[in-house]
Amino acid sequence: MKLKKKIALLSLSITILSVMISGLLIMRTMEESLEDEMSTNVLNISRAVAKIPDIIRAFEAEDPALVIQPIVESIRAATEDVEFIVVTDLEGIRYSHPNPARIGARFVGGDEAAALLEGKEYVSTAEGTLGLSTRGFTPIYNFNHERIGMVSVGILNDHIFQTKTQFKKEIYFSTFLGILIGLIGAVLLGDNIKRTLMGLEPKEIAGLFRERSSILEAIKEGIIAINEDARITLMNTAAKDILNFTEKDIIGRPIEEVLPNTDMVKVLHSGVAVSNEEKKICGTNIMINTLPVLHQEKTIGVIASFRDKSEVTALAEELTGFKMLVDSLRATTHEFMNKLHVILGFLQLKDYSSAEKFILDITAHHQEVISFIIKNIQDTSIAALLLGKYSAAKESAIQMNIHPSSNLTKMPSSIPSSLMITIIGNLLENAFDAVQYIEDKKVIDFLLLEKEEEIIISVKDNGIGIDLSHQPFIFQKGFTTKSDGRGIGLHLVKQSIDNLGGSIQVKSKTFSGTQFLIKIPKALR
Structure with a gap:
């Protein structure tokens, strides 16, 4: 039925x-x-x-x-x-x-x-x-x-x-009228409950509940949900494991009482989602996405999904290493295609001595750069990034100077390679953009120096510089002066440096270039 x-x-x-x-x-x-x-x-x-x-x-x-x-x-x-x-x-x-x-x-x-x-x-x-x-x-x-x-x-x-008969007739009529009203009310109640349950039957609801429970427990991401009163309605096993959470009977408790360091209440009030945010909750660094639950354009709850940042970082490092290698090979391929065309020109002109000299020069210089990077930068992901950026710079007629004192041994466990790649990659990319608008010689100076207690990164260019009025906002998410920019690069740089407990200094003058100086402690503060 x-x-x-x-x-x-x-x-x-x-x-x-x-x-x-x-x-x-x-x-x-x-x-x-x-x-x-x-x-x-x-x-x-x-x-x-x-x-x-x-x-x-x-x-x-x-x-x-x-x-x-x-x-x-x-x-x-x-x-x-x-x-x-x-x-x-x-x-x-x-x-x-x-x-x-x-x-x-x-x-x-x-x-x-x-x-x-x-x-x-x-x-x-x-x-x-x-x-x-x-x-x-x-x-x-x-x-x-x-x-x-x-x-x-x-x-x-x-x-x-x-x-008595007259009284009974009135009572019979009232009884019939009450039953008729009850019938109408029963039908309306049934319709209302059916609409509330979105047309689902109890067996279907039970099936969906079992499926939802199985899916939530099978997901490796932590899931937490709250209702419009900011009280917890759901926390799957993965969430408890990631946060090392051992308390029981948490359903129905206020989220701020159980997990105070989240943005779930903020999202509940604003209705604006927060994506890929780094948080430290219950002593665990996580990457969290927080989304409002909407019904008829009204926020009725919030769902947060998150993963242990160490897992995300490990995956990012693995993927980034491959990406850097591919970018390096692609840039190197373009660079050598150009050089092969030059060699082909010398051969067609039968100027064999010039061709021989050109080949020896580029081979020696390129081998020198590769040897320097491999010898002094022992983190393969960062080495691959620098090789790729160096080749890309040569292809774009940019002189990229890697300071001879640059060195980096194996990265400390407190500093993920993915964050260093984010910092270096975005700073070099910004430098490339800054110098492409000048007609003089385009120069970028790069320094990566490992000291006893800290790592120093310096990226300096002779580009167009940063307007003084813009400098207070360059690290804000979404701020950009480029017509096709998204304003995310320097924000990620600042966020990564903050997560590592480091500092960043900016020196820039309009049409006189820019220098970013970063200091990152080797021991997590």
Whole structure:
């Protein structure tokens, strides 16, 4: 059975049961109330009639009926629902009756003895000359407090039954109306729940939940989710392992209480995603992406995914090493293609001595540069980067000077090669861009110097320089003066240096070149 039908049937069943029970209770209460009201009415009327002075004095008259009948009938006519008011003497002889022909005859019913013989006041139900009726009995006393007769006031049970029937009809109609409203409400409730569940059935939801749980546990990335109240709704096993998190019962707790050093609350309020941000949480350096969860353009939560930065760094170093090697080979290929064309020209001119000299010169110079880099820069990724940049510089007619005192042994474990490549690669690329706009000789001076406690990097060019008004903003993400730039290079440089606990100085004058001087401590601060 579909969820919508289940909900509708359940709601309708509850409504029908509730309405019917309520209707029965109301009906029973109304019947009892009606019976009590009728009994009270007949008894009150009989009491009132028994105390009328004219009726009491009439008992001493020669024919009491002549006085009593008009008085009683006038009262009966003025009283709603009362079928008869009968006044009798102690022998039960009638002095009044709705049918005058029955005056003088004995009272009929068999329930009058207690009033006539014992002087009791009560209500009973009995069959009289007019039919089954509810009757109230009250004894009549004269002015000397002597019992002289009785009064019986009655309402036919047929009338009571008709009144009850009318009440029941109203209750039946109300019950039917309640059930109809309940049916409509059940259908609307079913539709609403169905829409809330996006049309999914419970089995489908359960299946999706199992699949989601399996997927989240299979993902190697840590996943944390919070709701619009900034409380944790999800944390997978990978997240706990990466953060070395051992606490239990964290679902429902505020994220700031469990993991204070995240941007999840900030993203929750701003609705702006944060990508590839480095954070140190619970003593672990991670790369984290934080995304808002939107529903109808409203942020209803935040999801953060992250990985241990050491894993990302190791992968980046491996990939970067290959990339640097490819770039180096590509640049070298272009450079030697140009040189081969020169050699081909000398051969076509049959100037063999010049060709021989040119070959010896370029071979010696290139071998000298390669030997210097390989000998002094022992980190293969950085060596590959410098070879590639050197070849690219020669191809672009840029004189790239690597300072003869440059040296670097194996990189300390506290300094990932990937960050050094980010720093050096982006600074050299910026220098290439800076010198391409000048007509004089294009020169870039590079220094990579390892000292006992720190590593020094210097990149100096004779390019167009940086405008003084721009210098405070060059490390801001997105700031660029290039028409096709993205403003990310120097931001990555600054971020990498900050992560390594280093410092950077910039010296620049417009049209006089720029120098970046970086100092990175070998021991992590």
